[in-house]
Amino acid sequence: MIAKPPPPPPSSSTISTLSHHHHTLNSTTSLHWVSHPQSSVKLFTSTSSTNTTTANPSRVKAATNSSTSLTTDTTTKPHRDSYDETLLNLLRQRKTEDAWLVYTQSPHLPNPTCLSRLVCQLSYQNTPSALTRAQSIIQRLRHERQLHRLDANSLGLLAVAAAKSGDTLYANSILKSMLRSGYLPHVKAWSAVVSRLAASGDDGPKEAIKLFRSVTRTIRKFPERTMVMNSRPDTAAYNAVLNACANLGWTDKFLQLFEEMPENKCEPDILTYNVMIKLCARIERKDLLVFVLERILEKEIPLCMTTLQSLVASYIGFGDLEAAENIVQAMREGRQDLCKILRDCNSDEFPNENENEVFEKLLPNMNYPTDYEPPLLPKVYPPNTRMYTTLMKGYMKAGWIQGTVGMLDAMRSQDDTASHPDHVTYTTVISALVNVGAMEKARQVLADMTEDGVQANRITYNILLKGYCQQLQLDKARDALKEMVDSGIQPDAVSYNTLIDGCILVDDSAGALAFFNEMRARGIAPTKISYTTLMKAFSVSGQPKLANDVFDEMEKDPRVKVDLVAWNMLIEGYSRLGMLDPVKEMIERMKKKGVYPDVATYGSLASCIALARKPGEALLLWNEIKERCGLITDESKVSKTGSSSSVPILKPDEGLLDTLADICVRAAFFKKALEIVAFMEELGIAPNKTKYTRIYIEMHSRMFTSKHASRARQDRRIERKRSAEAFKFWLGLPNSYYGSDIEIASSK
Template sequence: MNTRFPPPPSSSCSSATSTHFPLAFTTFTLLRTPPPSSTSIFTVTTTTTNKFTSLVRAERTTTPAPINPTPSLPPNHHSEDLALLSLLRQRKTDEAWLLYSQSAYLPSPTCLSRLVSQLSYKNTPESFSRAQSIISRLRHERQLHRLDSNALGLLAVSAGKSGHTLYAVSIIKSMLRSNYLPHVKAWSAVVSRLSGSPDNGPNDAIKLYQSVIKRVRRVEDRTLVAHSCPDTAAFNAVLNACANLGDVRRFCQVFDEMPEWVVLPDALTYNVVIKLCARVDRKDLLVCVLELMVSKGVEPCITTLHSLVAAYVGFGDLGTAEKLVQALREGRRDLCRVLRDANVANVDEDGNKQEYDVFEKLIPKSKIDNWEPPLLPKVYSPDSRIYTTLMKGYMKAGRLSDTVRMLEAMRREKDSGSHPDHVSYTTVISALVKAGSMDKARQVLAEMTRMGIPGNLVTFNILLKGYCQQLQVDRAKDLIREMTDVVGILPDVVSYNTIIDGCILVDDSAAALAYFNEMRAQGIAPTKISYTTLMKAFALSGQPKLANKVFEEMLKDPRVKVDQVAWNMLVEGYCRLGLIDEAKIVVERMREHGFHPNVSTYGSLANGIALARKPGEALLLWNEVKERCAPRGDEDSSISSLPPPIKPDEGLLDTLADICVRAAFFRKALEIVACMEENGISPNKTKYTRIYVEMHSRMFTSKHASKARQDRRREKKRAAEAFKFWLGMPNEYYATEWSLNPPGRQDDYGSDSI
């Protein structure tokens, strides 16, 4: 379940939920600060670490003084600090926060660090918001040096758990800039959160790991920075980022760094290796990973077996997944033998030779093949998660009956750990929704409730999506009300995104905007999908100015990254009305922000040009598209400023060719259709023939024209004849006559008509 949290604090927190447009959010930044007074992490009591303090001071050339000195304090301020410290020692965090908020003066550094630490450690939306407000106040008063590394590290962990990943990253980076070395549990938690984040999250996770390691390696005596050295969990987090990227070489490089830090791989490490093999299509290496970890004395966990089943299901190899699950049900320990036998006639390694060379150091397959398949150290029984994974494979393959039968089989299992849970039931509901059986899906939901397994937010979101896909938006709205009023489940951002998209499908942009504003009023932060979906509503309904307003809000929101889809949606909104000049302005802004137009962008522009009837713009657009389609030389490919090449699709080229034929730009039309044929696209000659006959059958009929104009007409006629030749129509290249006129009338293409 996604938890709702308030936006980062600003100067006026109360207005964040009441204002629909605009909303302003603040980003977290830290000033360069003096050395911290403590480095302990995950303990509320602050202690001093002299070694680390001396290390930080040794790295600095100078220690900057606070920019704003602390103002003179009243006589009773010391007693307030003592009272606040007493409450904090008694773990009365709420009372301490109340006392802090009532004071006009900043507490001592010890009290502030303790208060931020305890608020972060509570890890609730309210406590996290309070900790953020303290940071905002300290930043405003230029007093961030009052906090120690313990408080900042805990706040980073709390931000990561709360879903404020960018905020957590900014804390760790600011600590590094300020010569703090964060505790490994703090920075690895942020790396772990980044590794599974969308967009550029895995790459950012690797960069953050490298930044910390680079700083730690500067210190010769590792005992001074032992608290920041990577442990197994940290390596697992960054390896998971590499696996999510499918980057084998970088994965192996990080894996090779583990001995340097005296870190040994554990079962989770090998589980990530299994994920990597699945990500880079190396099904043949899955059994090798299992054999390798058993031979090294690393005991597989039930998650290891689940990862194997999930990998085979992901490859679509349900037969091997079924054999693996059946062997587990029979209590067999020779799973390596089972998987080897199922893997006999498998992958051709020639296509992955380069990857195999890299994998050889990580998984010495040539050596493993000579081993006798080892036995597992103990017997494992399949749990509900493994059964459900196989069930998802059936659902993906469209085997609805097998999905339902698997649920029945799980009910009959003697082991309670194999009985269906809410994920199992939700999988069946998802399969029924996918098949369009909404009534049966609701019956399964009712059965879940009778079995004492109530549906959760994911279950309702799947049903919500099913109703919207079937354009039953009224029933989707009823389901939203049922979730909130009857079941007591608050909709999350996925729920709102789904219902907003459903409103768009039935052309109800007003309702889409209402749900978007309701979502923000509930304190739910919009995602990238939320913004682009609402932009889509306004773009399709012919309201590009409102789409642009949503886009500007998206640019201001630090929690989301504007991507190519958002830019294209904005271009589409203007092009749907034929507002080409406004669309071109958006394209220029896109380039300024580091985005290059892609095929979708050009397709929208081509449709807008056709609607605006500006064939001259089509020529300019085609020249740009042609340049992007041209093959690049080695010198050009090394120039990063050049836009990447594109592969045009049928819609773009057909629209451009249509415009050129209607405007009698036959030479350009021939270039476009040649490009279509080069890219394996069959031009619609029947359509172009009809356009030519209807619009250009009486060309070149004027007998009175200047010499220059006649020359231009002669050139245009040659292009027209060439185009007719391509169409297969009678033309001068065949030395035949062609006329749309009845016999006896003069041919419009006679030489005397030029």
């Protein structure tokens, strides 16, 4: 048994810099950063010779030469064989910990069989420490250009383990590298990664579709189907990629993949149509839900309760609580004419003609004649706990707390044990009470939950933590965290993100940092939200340099992707202090990385310009905003790229435009101010004339009334005067408002 080696310490420069900035916060709070496991984007190097086709291409091995190793092995062959035999025996006995110890003490690189088995068994353990060990083997082999020693199974299992642990980027990189090197992963391995990517945030669904296409393209290159039988996509793989399309709302791609299934001898199953229900909900096609159910019954696909729960959840998502209640009530009454009930509920729904062409192919039954008799359910489906809980969530969403609590009481008194509340039910009620700030009642429900023998889980406690933080009761939140750990429930990144956010609400950046460090000390990998929330804590407390240090750590972490939210949080920290030069530098830096500013970015920049009292910068910003809105065209960009469409169109909000107009009015840039307020009116935003009138009168009422100004100076002010008079007219002030003074000044 060997303990996990401690991670390498961060660089001394990073620690000293951060500690120096944070010293004023809390002398007892230490700031430390834990280095992240490096992700290998390319697993196989060019030193491996071309793979040769064998009967099983998923296990193709590259021809190698021992001279490619970068290390010198002076161990004799009998000694090497002895080490390898010991290692192999331990692996056969499933003594993975002892095998890992032998591997770390071995003076040479074990043979391919031992290495592949060790990576497989570490992947099977599916723990953070085991995954780190497996990654270290990959890193060593990559360094020594010996990655060809591993077979496809071991790499596929490692990819699955990485995906399950949440490191989908690493999992995706493994599979992509395998494909580039001629390895074909088993369908169970690559479809599991596609499934995880499809359900993840950021660009996960898009990456899932790309990975699916990469695998299927590679498979098509093999003329013999038997050679790639184990890697060909199955129905589960298609369901995973269809789920990615549903999450993105890509109807055309969904149809393309759906129609492709028969080519690979895959038939849609109930999960396929459950995903189709999600697609209808995502693109707001409530009218299609009943047709999906009818199609399932028409094709005689065995119906499951998950389908009915998905229908109820979809109607709740559309805000149609009545239809959701009708489904549950019909199930309670043992009715089988559910399709007819849903048709009657949605008789006034009008289909979206733009999407009809796709769904006419997916759901040909939507074009059946009006006298078509809807099919009946094959049997009676009484509502169960999950169904009642789903409806309960609808009550919670509608703000009907009494109905939510009342349904819990009714479920507790049911004779049918299949309808008794479970941990999801109790957690839903607790969440409803937390949303209205009734923390004592939420605590009582938790006590009832324990009394009924239902075990609370991590989600239950995370909701309690959120409630205490929202009520600014950080001490109770800390007690809840302790109670959670004492109950054997380990907190996760969501738990600590909630606590960090709670510290922000009470302006406790030191506490936020302490929770962040505690999270990493527990071996919990920070998420994108963890980093951005900690950055927010430092930005709000006026410590942008510490926020910048967190941002740098985020960029180094291969498990997360720096997105626009992180950039905006960093920029906001400097903008709050009016530090214009760093803000401009960061915006240019993000543009070079292909991340374009949005309304929030420009809003922070505008606020920074106002604080820095540099109105000239506002004119430059307004020109850039006009470019992004399509009001003017940057010919230089068009000539280089042939199109300016690569930069996303911007739609400014009231806050951004009002800030720019305010700056221009105060600086007497009346021509630009008129441009901005005119644009606001085009967008349907009502400018604050009262505020601008007050600024004009307070700051500019006598700007053209000097009796001692020279004629030359007065001539230079003519254009400015015209703009000012035009702005006065827009404000509703008559041009004669200052007429007497102007005439007197002109006659002098």
